[in-house]
Amino acid sequence: MYPDQVTQHSMIDLAGFKQLLSTPQRVVITTHHKPDADALGSSLGWASLLKKLGHVVNVIVPSDYPSFLKWMEGEADVLQFDAVSKNALAKALIADATMICCLDFSALNRINEMAAIVRASSAVKVMVDHHLEPESFADYMYWDTKAAATCELIFDLIHDLGYENLIDKGMAECLYAGIMTDTGSFRHPSTTAKVHKVIAQLIDLGADNHRVHKLIYDTSTEDRLRLLGYVLSQKMVVLPEYATAYIVLTADELKQYHSQTGDTEGFVNYALGIEGVRLAAIIVDRTEAIKISFRSTGSFSVNDFARAHFEGGGHRNAAGGKSNDTLSNTVKHFIDLLPQYQDELIKPV
Numbered sequence: 001m002y003p004d005q006v007t008q009h010s011m012i013d014l015a016g017f018k019q020l021l022s023t024p025q026r027v028v029i030t031t032h033h034k035p036d037a038d039a040l041g042s043s044l045g046w047a048s049l050l051k052k053l054g055h056v057v058n059v060i061v062p063s064d065y066p067s068f069l070k071w072m073e074g075e076a077d078v079l080q081f082d083a084v085s086k087n088a089l090a091k092a093l094i095a096d097a098t099m100i101c102c103l104d105f106s107a108l109n110r111i112n113e114m115a116a117i118v119r120a121s122s123a124v125k126v127m128v129d130h131h132l133e134p135e136s137f138a139d140y141m142y143w144d145t146k147a148a149a150t151c152e153l154i155f156d157l158i159h160d161l162g163y164e165n166l167i168d169k170g171m172a173e174c175l176y177a178g179i180m181t182d183t184g185s186f187r188h189p190s191t192t193a194k195v196h197k198v199i200a201q202l203i204d205l206g207a208d209n210h211r212v213h214k215l216i217y218d219t220s221t222e223d224r225l226r227l228l229g230y231v232l233s234q235k236m237v238v239l240p241e242y243a244t245a246y247i248v249l250t251a252d253e254l255k256q257y258h259s260q261t262g263d264t265e266g267f268v269n270y271a272l273g274i275e276g277v278r279l280a281a282i283i284v285d286r287t288e289a290i291k292i293s294f295r296s297t298g299s300f301s302v303n304d305f306a307r308a309h310f311e312g313g314g315h316r317n318a319a320g321g322k323s324n325d326t327l328s329n330t331v332k333h334f335i336d337l338l339p340q341y342q343d344e345l346i347k348p349v
Contacts, residue, residue, distance in 0.1 A: 017140050018161050020099070020124065021050075027057045028097040028123070032105040033112050034261060035065040037216060039104040041178035042128070042150040044074040045171045046101060049158055052166050055099075060090045062112045066262025071215050072177065073170030081114050090114075097123040104150040106134030106143070128153050131314055132303050145315075148190035151178030155198055169206030176207040177216060184269070185213070189317070227257035231267055238271075242338040243278040243345040245271035248331055251285040268293045278345050279305075283331055290323040290330045300344060309337060 029047050031039035040061070047057045060079045069075065081090045094100070094117050102108075106129045108115040118125070119137065127138035130147040147153045155175050158164055167175075179199060183191045186199075203209055231247055238245045247267060257263075264284060271280035272295045279302070280295045292310055294302035295318055302319040306312035310321025323330040338345075 013140070014160060017126075021053055021055070021161070025050075025055045025099045025124075026093075026097050027055050027099045027101060028094050029057065029059045029101045029103060030111055030114060030118070031061055031103045032110040033062045035061050035063075035069075035104075036262075036265065037069055037181040038149045038151055038178035040065055040069050040072060040075070040078075041174040041176075042103045042154045043101075044072050044078075045151065045174040045178075046103065046128070046154050047074055048168070048171045048174075049163060049166055053163070058093050060093065060114070062114050064261050066265065067260065068216050068219050068262060069177075072174050074174075082112070091117060094118065094121060097121065099124045099126065101126045101128065102138065103128050103154070104131075105129060106131045108135060108137055128157060132316075133307075133313065146190075148188070148192070148195045149179045149182035151175040151182070152195060152198055155202070167202075167205045169208075172202040172205040172207035173212050176202045176209060177212050180209075180212065181216065185217075221258075221260070221263075223258045224260075224263045227254075227259060227263060228267065228270075230257065232270060236271055238274060238277070239335075239338065240276060241346075242342055243276055244280070244338060245274050245277045246281040246283065246331075246334065247271055248327065249282070249284045250327060251287050254284070268295050271295075272297065279341075281334060283327070283334065285327045290325065290327055292321040292323065292330070292334075294319045294321065300341075305337075305341070309333070 027050055029043045031043045043059050047059050050057045058079060060081055062081050064080060079086045079090045081087060100118055100121060100123045102125065105111065106127065108119055111118065125138045126140045127134065128142045128150055130145055130150055130153060132145055134143055142153055142157050144153060158167060176199065179195060180186065183195060235247050235249065236245060249264065264282060268280050268282040271277065278297050278300055282293050284291050294306055296302045297317065301316045303313050303316050306314065306319040306321040310323060312319055312321025314320055
């Protein structure tokens with residue numbers, strides 16, 4: 001680490017955790033439903049480190065994830081829990097685990113059907129995360145809401161354990177990807193001087209920043225770009241009286257554009273990019289539930305908004321939620337909430 005780089009978080013009993021890692025463990029690493037680059041990157045980076053330390057490691061995710069993440073080193077061995085062909089094996093591995101590492105989520109309901117099995121397991125549970133209001137389920141927590149990404153925390157944890165010398169190019173690129181995406185390509189307020197120093201070290205350790213950026217941001221399908229064009233021209237609604245913009249997508253519209261997992265990622269940021277907009281949302285009918293992503297600028301907390309009204313949460317300026325109502329009722333509920341937040345949304349920044 002650079003001399004002035006000091007981590008602001010610490011694991012309870014770091015020495016005890018390092019001692020635990022000195023004995024071979026059967027490790028399961030998991031992350032949240034619909035993993036993004038930070039979720040998968042932190043999981044695969046941590047998995048690679050633990051394998052180098054002599055542990056038996058399996059990464060098991062609750063669901064599928066975007067195809068633009070499949071370049072990550074170790075991705076080919078990831079098990080998808082909701083895939084029928086892998087489910088029995090995944091359950092057996094969880095049942096046999098002596099350690100379960102939960103990365104980039106702080107409440108077990110974020111792993112869907114896996115939650116009950118993980119909760120019931122007698123394995124040592126480890127949580128590494130940066131989201132607000134964590135659930136108390138882990139034996140070891142490495143948690144900091146000020147961290148830009150879980151990949152940043154994994155880098156710090158590896159450093160604190162004294163294993164930074166084991167980070168290779170593949171690990172560095174996984175961690176780089178998570179930090180890059182969770183900071184919005186280093187433009188969000190979470191992008192501190194420390195973040196840039198960590199990124200510099202990852203590049204020194206072999207991360208090809210140009211390659212990672214291209215693999216994530218410059219590999220869109222034609223269908224995704226046409227969906228984005230449709231969203232911007234036809235589906236974005238701006239409510240200047242509430243400094244709000246939102247997008248609604250139906251299941252039929254997703255089908256029309258052959259939408260795949262991850263295709264709508266980042267769409268909400270276009271709405272937030274409109275001058276004068278402080279709250280943006282994308283509301284999508286995912287068939288099993290209505291999924292919502294919120295973004296905000298300034299002091300307006302979409303974490304509080306999502307927790308209060310949409311069974312969600314996350315960060316102050318980036319959060320998610322869901323609804324089990326119809327799409328039209330969910331949109332109406334969202335719009336009906338805005339008057340009570342009007343003063344907060346339109347006040348000068």
